[in-house]
Amino acid sequence: xxxxxxxxxVVPMVFAQAQDxxxxxxxxxxxxxxxxxxxxxxxxxxxLKTELRNSPSTGYPRVKxxxxxxxxxxxxxxxxxxxxxxxxxxxQASESASxxxxxxxxxxQNQRELGVTYTVxxxxxxxxxxxxxTTQHIEILARNASGxxxxxxxxxxxxxxxxxxxxxxPRERIEYQEKISTREMRAxxxxxxxxxxxTQPDHxxxxxVNAR
Numbered sequence: 342x343x344x345x346x347x348x349x350x351v352v353p354m355v356f357a358q359a360q361d362x363x364x365x366x367x368x369x370x371x372x373x374x375x376x377x378x379x380x381x382x383x384x385x386x387x388x389l390k391t392e393l394r395n396s397p398s399t400g401y402p403r404v405k406x407x408x409x410x411x412x413x414x415x416x417x418x419x420x421x422x423x424x425x426x427x428x429x430x431x432x433q434a435s436e437s438a439s440x441x442x443x444x445x446x447x448x449x450q451n452q453r454e455l456g457v458t459y460t461v462x463x464x465x466x467x468x469x470x471x472x473x474x475t476t477q478h479i480e481i482l483a484r485n486a487s488g489x490x491x492x493x494x495x496x497x498x499x500x501x502x503x504x505x506x507x508x509x510x511p512r513e514r515i516e517y518q519e520k521i522s523t524r525e526m527r528a529x530x531x532x533x534x535x536x537x538x539x540t541q542p543d544h545x546x547x548x549x550v551n552a553r
Contacts, residue, residue, distance in 0.1 A: 442456070473540055474540075484532060
């Protein structure tokens with residue numbers, strides 16, 4: 342075989358190999374039937390992230406401290422076992438009252454009246470306001486051992502129909518100093534003196550009195 346004929350046989354073979362090589366490196370077109378095929382050039386991993394975010398099974402994004410999370414379930418478990426703790430002790434009443442009677446062991450032959458000091462305290466950090474329909478702000482009673490009223494302080498005094506307001510500043514007090522008669526008391530019997538704000542009966546305070 343001469344050299345020209347051999348060259349003609351080699352050239353088609355090289356061309357065939359070139360065709361096979363180009364087909365091996367050609368890009369395979371995407372399968373449009375798959376859920377990851379998107380027109381416009383989006384990558385498959387971006388579509389995968391979108392699918393995961395929208396999937397109800399993943400619940401994305403998760404609430405780290407919600408009631409359905411692990412931390413929320415642990416907190417609910419221990420909150421049922423540990424009782425709540427209140428700091429600062431028992432809450433204090435916003436107002437309190439005190440009463441002093443002088444003397445508490447009166448000798449009736451010499452003591453016609455008893456001195457009564459009634460005090461209302463504002464224990465809060467805010468002003469306390471009391472409203473009254475007349476000029477009478479307090480009432481003082483003397484009771485016998487059975488609880489019956491033997492003396493009423495307001496019976497000996499006149500009051501006017503004028504509305505009034507009493508304001509007590511925070512951590513301050515208002516004090517009433519009055520007298521109540523012992524004329525209905527009997528020696529050797531036990532009594533009590535009771536005082537209260539006219540419009541606030543829950544501020545009532547009493548002290549024992551032993552008449553002699």
